Amino acid sequence: MNAMQKKLALFYAPGALTFAVLCWGLAPVATRYILQTSFSALHLLLLRFLLATLLLLPVLIHTLRHQRIAWTRHEVLLIVAGSLTCILGYNVTVTFGLQYIPASIGGLLIATEPIWITLLACLFLHETLRKTALGGLVLATAGVVLLIGQSLLHPAIDSHALLGIGLTLLAAMMWGIYTIVVRPLSRRYGALSSTALTTIIGTVPLFAFWDTHVIPSITTFTPSIWSAFLLLAVGSTVVATILWNYGVAHLPGSKAGMFLYLEPIVSVFGSALFLGEHLTLSTLASGALIIAGVIVAQLSPGERNAPESSSSDAILEHTKS
16 A cells, blocks of 8 residues: 555545444434334344345355365354354344333443453453453443433333343343454454354344245335435445444554444434434433443553553454444
8 A cells, every 4th residue: 555545544544433433323223213113123133134144245255265264163163153142142132122222322331332342351361450441340330320220210211121221231241242252253354254254144043033024014114214224234234344444444443442432422312313312311421421431441551561462452343233
């Protein structure tokens, strides 16, 4: 890459990262919008990942044709684990969770993913739990507790809100597991190829629930529902992944990682703008605590002496499906 190409890459990278985060931040809003139309969560998942599979299949075919792949037994286990946690663990769980809670709350809970990644990296990769990570965990936990308290005390929130909060938190934890599992695959075969592989394989079990009403249900889509659906299936799963990988490749990790903090903010304001959700003071306060916790957890006082492989590396490699 010559000097001019590098300058252009630096110019376009922030825009690519911003667009990716916008897609991911609006994903809970789009999901909630479609589900509010009484559209089946299962049908939404089947249609979304059918289209995503068709779009990602050429990526996987290209990888298999042009790379000499000799998967080890360990890598096969990682692929299976990554596929299950990506689709069944994260996407299925979060979709059903968003049936019961506002998209703004869902977006804030999903924002705890970096906390889970840090904790899981400490548990399974034997990374040291820094004081900043512990402090961030305390702040984020306080924010989640405040959200739970709001769901228990606020009469306007559905009684199933606790189930929705639990499922969404479980999904965030599953994404943390997926990120840790897929990291060695991403480094060896590329983030986009690994995403295509785990998404396609993880989608296969969903087709066990296929029924004859899935395709005909598309005829009920209005233009606004089509927009939300395409944002999920194409924008969030495919386009955002490609743009994120491009941006991360051309910007320092510290700068690229800051864009992730915009994701819950986009979810909160997107839910207010497109769904008319009322933002209470307690929601804003809990959101501020969660975002502050995530930011504090990623602070690294000993950054110069930090090992090359760290949980922050995994966060930057994470690609939403």
